[in-house]
Amino acid sequence: MTTLIAKTVTKACVPIAILFSISLLLAGHNNPGGGFIGGVMFASAISLVYVVFGLDYIMSICNCKWEKFFALGLIISASTGFGAILFGHNFLRSTFMELHIPLIGEIELVSAGIFDIGVYFVVFGSILYIFKSTGDDE
Amino acid sequence: MNNTLLSITIALLFGIGTFMILRKDIIKIVLGMTILSHSANLLIFSSGITGGKTVPIITEEIAQHTTGIIFTDDLVNGILAPIVPEGTEMLFVDPMVQALTLTAIVISLATTSFLLILSYRVYKEHNTTDVSKVRRLRG
Amino acid sequence: MDMYHNIPILLVAVPIFFAAITVFLRSRFKLQKALNTTVFAGLFIMSLALLLHVWENGIVVYEVGEWGKYGIILVADLLGSGMVVLSSFISMMAMIYGQDYMDKETALDTTFFPLFNIMVAGLNGIFLTGDLFNLFVFFEVLVMASCGLIVLTGRGDHTPMLYKIEAIFKYLVLNMFSIIVMLTAIASLYATVGTLNMADISVKLAQLSAAGTMPWHVYMIALMFIVVFGYKAAMFPLHFWLADVHPSAPAPIHAMLSGMVIKVGIYGILRIHYLIFPDVLFLTRPIILILSLVTIGVGAASAIGQYDLKRMLAYSSVSQIGYVLLGVGMGSVYTTTAALMYLVNHAMAKSMLFLATGETLYHAGTKDIRKMGGFIRTSPFLATIFLMGSMSIAGLPPMGGFIAKFVVFDSGLEAGFYAPVAIALLFAIFTLFYLFRTWMTIFWGELKEPENESDFIARSPTPQIKVALALLAVAVIFFGVYPEPLFALASEITAQLFDPQPYIDAVLGGQVR
Numbered sequence: 001m002t003t004l005i006a007k008t009v010t011k012a013c014v015p016i017a018i019l020f021s022i023s024l025l026l027a028g029h030n031n032p033g034g035g036f037i038g039g040v041m042f043a044s045a046i047s048l049v050y051v052v053f054g055l056d057y058i059m060s061i062c063n064c065k066w067e068k069f070f071a072l073g074l075i076i077s078a079s080t081g082f083g084a085i086l087f088g089h090n091f092l093r094s095t096f097m098e099l100h101i102p103l104i105g106e107i108e109l110v111s112a113g114i115f116d117i118g119v120y121f122v123v124f125g126s127i128l129y130i131f132k133s134t135g136d137d138e
Numbered sequence: 139m140n141n142t143l144l145s146i147t148i149a150l151l152f153g154i155g156t157f158m159i160l161r162k163d164i165i166k167i168v169l170g171m172t173i174l175s176h177s178a179n180l181l182i183f184s185s186g187i188t189g190g191k192t193v194p195i196i197t198e199e200i201a202q203h204t205t206g207i208i209f210t211d212d213l214v215n216g217i218l219a220p221i222v223p224e225g226t227e228m229l230f231v232d233p234m235v236q237a238l239t240l241t242a243i244v245i246s247l248a249t250t251s252f253l254l255i256l257s258y259r260v261y262k263e264h265n266t267t268d269v270s271k272v273r274r275l276r277g
Numbered sequence: 278m279d280m281y282h283n284i285p286i287l288l289v290a291v292p293i294f295f296a297a298i299t300v301f302l303r304s305r306f307k308l309q310k311a312l313n314t315t316v317f318a319g320l321f322i323m324s325l326a327l328l329l330h331v332w333e334n335g336i337v338v339y340e341v342g343e344w345g346k347y348g349i350i351l352v353a354d355l356l357g358s359g360m361v362v363l364s365s366f367i368s369m370m371a372m373i374y375g376q377d378y379m380d381k382e383t384a385l386d387t388t389f390f391p392l393f394n395i396m397v398a399g400l401n402g403i404f405l406t407g408d409l410f411n412l413f414v415f416f417e418v419l420v421m422a423s424c425g426l427i428v429l430t431g432r433g434d435h436t437p438m439l440y441k442i443e444a445i446f447k448y449l450v451l452n453m454f455s456i457i458v459m460l461t462a463i464a465s466l467y468a469t470v471g472t473l474n475m476a477d478i479s480v481k482l483a484q485l486s487a488a489g490t491m492p493w494h495v496y497m498i499a500l501m502f503i504v505v506f507g508y509k510a511a512m513f514p515l516h517f518w519l520a521d522v523h524p525s526a527p528a529p530i531h532a533m534l535s536g537m538v539i540k541v542g543i544y545g546i547l548r549i550h551y552l553i554f555p556d557v558l559f560l561t562r563p564i565i566l567i568l569s570l571v572t573i574g575v576g577a578a579s580a581i582g583q584y585d586l587k588r589m590l591a592y593s594s595v596s597q598i599g600y601v602l603l604g605v606g607m608g609s610v611y612t613t614t615a616a617l618m619y620l621v622n623h624a625m626a627k628s629m630l631f632l633a634t635g636e637t638l639y640h641a642g643t644k645d646i647r648k649m650g651g652f653i654r655t656s657p658f659l660a661t662i663f664l665m666g667s668m669s670i671a672g673l674p675p676m677g678g679f680i681a682k683f684v685v686f687d688s689g690l691e692a693g694f695y696a697p698v699a700i701a702l703l704f705a706i707f708t709l710f711y712l713f714r715t716w717m718t719i720f721w722g723e724l725k726e727p728e729n730e731s732d733f734i735a736r737s738p739t740p741q742i743k744v745a746l747a748l749l750a751v752a753v754i755f756f757g758v759y760p761e762p763l764f765a766l767a768s769e770i771t772a773q774l775f776d777p778q779p780y781i782d783a784v785l786g787g788q789v790r
Contacts, residue, residue: 078297185467234467248417260443
């Protein structure tokens with residue numbers, strides 16, 4: 001049985017952890033971070049919810065099919081590769097463009113970032129699918 | 139290179155892993171597999187620490203003031219990309235080994251989780267974790 | 278030009294992409310069927326186009342992400358693209374067959390299509406990659422996908438789930454061990470030469486060898502690769518897992534495992550040891566030769582004592598892979614050509630035989646040979662296909678297996694290996710014996726349980742399954758009566774293997790970086 005402390009701490013921590021995982025994902029091109037580490041962080045945040053609140057509670061709120069996220073990520077990543085072919089380059093050739101947005105400043109859009117988003121989905125989808133199916137098996 | 143302690147650690151881990159996978163308990167086999175794959179990861183990692191100084195992120199500042207060797211093959215002096223002879227100064231560590239180790243870790247994560255689920259199923263079906271009792275397939 | 282340029286990556290990326298798509302289409306069975314048949318036919322056509330292109334214009338090199346020789350490269354030379362054609366053909370047939378064979382609720386609606394796609398992507402990746410570490414990654418992709426596929430059940434599959442779990446546990450633990458050996462070898466090689474590109478490693482090791490400073494552990498690395506690929510190919514001391522794992526799989530997967538996946542080991546030996554370690558061949562060839570003879574003997578002797586049909590054929594696979602290794606181990610140009618021809622013919626005939634076996638077991642309702650008999654009256658089609666497969670494996674004309682066996686023995690005699698050829702010939706007679714004994718027990722004689730004859734007729738192959746089996750049979754006969762194109766292709770592949778300079782030139786492009 002989980003205590004009130006664990007539940008309160010989880011409620012406070014999980015949003016921060018999810019936001020941090022997204023920031024890791026977006027930082028990944030030029031700084032330490034990336035899709036894999038972000039996905040693992042997201043998966044650990046969600047699995048904390050699973051551990052503290054229990055599988056049945058989560059299932060009653062939403063019955064998430066994590067393997068669909070896995071497939072979605074795979075499609076995103078593969079499409080990034082095919083996109084490069086459409087532009088006449090080799091598969092997975094990376095490119096970038098710089099945008100100037102008022103009030104925010106220069107931001108760099110990298111096509112490898114889209115690939116990283118796909119990796120993020122694949123990683124948390126597969127890890128959470130493993131957790132859920134092992135927890136389910138009774 | 140020249141890191142005796144790391145080499146001894148890797149050798150010890152290989153030994154422990156090999157010992158563990160020769161046990162009869164399924165869980166010990168899975169743990170032994172994990173230790174073995176991590177020692178292989180450490181082995182890859184150990185091939186990359188060749189006296190570089192910083193992380194291999196080349197900013198403009200560094201690119202303008204290069205003094206050491208970045209990563210080039212120099213076959214005349216016997217330099218094969220990250221492997222350099224004694225005394226040569228390298229600017230960066232080899233970035234490749236980290237990518238390789240990360241890939242190997244991800245793969246061993248997948249196989250280990252699969253193995254754990256399988257051993258759980260074997261335990262559920264046979265009510266034992268003793269490998270010598272799990273042999274329906276003989277013949 | 279531009280179209281052909283992209284084919285190597287499409288052969289790997291398209292199955293992965295469609296593996297993801299098929300997860301979303303799980304409940305729509307009709308759509309899945311049409312989509313996957315189209316994708317696999319497309320892959321086969323693409324691989325054929327690639328082979329023809331490589332045959333006419335030389336090696337195609339594809340740099341993924343345009344990183345030059347430091348990135349991942351895919352190289353389609355004749356060996357690689359030829360193997361891809363073979364694997365696409367067999368996987369297309371297995372896919373067409375599997376759509377009717379597998380259970381709808383537990384296999385087709387869940388994981389069969391995604392995992393099969395990923396398995397094919399892994400196979401194509403192994404055959405096309407030019408990067409040593411990438412080879413390891415694709416090995417792992419292939420193994421994980423095939424582990425997931427072994428669990429599934431089909432209608433002629435009488436293996437309880439308990440046995441399957443045990444088989445997969447064995448397969449995965451041993452495979453993980455061989456993968457760790459491979460990883461250690463790759464790490465040591467990387468620490469020695471500082472690159473993972475196979476052509477680049479080949480150049481640098483040749484330089485070290487010419488300078489006389491070849492480190493001694495390169496020999497150890499070459500032997501470690503023999504262990505890894507010997508495990509994959511079920512070479513003698515590492516063959517024991519095959520008879521447990523392969524019969525546990527449902528028939529289409531069994532056909533893929535025995536037809537293509539164990540050939541991966543042969544491909545690895547040919548690729549790694551001829552390209553990277555040509556200086557170590559003096560050491561590896563005798564090892565492969567001796568072990569191949571033991572493999573032939575052990576496989577054939579074990580197959581004779583089996584009453585479980587699938588298990589007997591699995592031991593037969595062990596024996597037959599020994600003949601391919603024999604051709605590789607004898608080591609002259611002609612014997613290696615013969616080994617490649619044997620590989621192709623065995624892949625075709627064995628996968629046909631396994632697909633027919635799956636239907637036969639469904640027809641019989643049991644997997645014990647002693648409880649079957651007289652099925653030629655209830656299913657003449659299966660009897661014909663099974664007979665053709667047996668004839669090809671045993672090496673009788675006019676099937677492809679006859680030409681293959683003949684070429685292996687002829688080349689062995691020409692190279693002066695009289696004793697190995699004599700041993701192999703002796704065990705070829707064993708093969709003839711156990712296959713025809715099995716065929717006669719199953720299909721000739723009195724019909725067992727004749728009062729249930731209508732049951733047997735109700736359990737007969739569907740048209741789709743017949744199409745897959747018939748196409749494979751046509752291929753087997755075609756290579757038996759008209760083997761010249763195969764022989765020309767195999768000789769050209771062998772010429773490329775023995776002189777890797779075109780491969781190196783194509784990959785490195787004469788550039789000094």
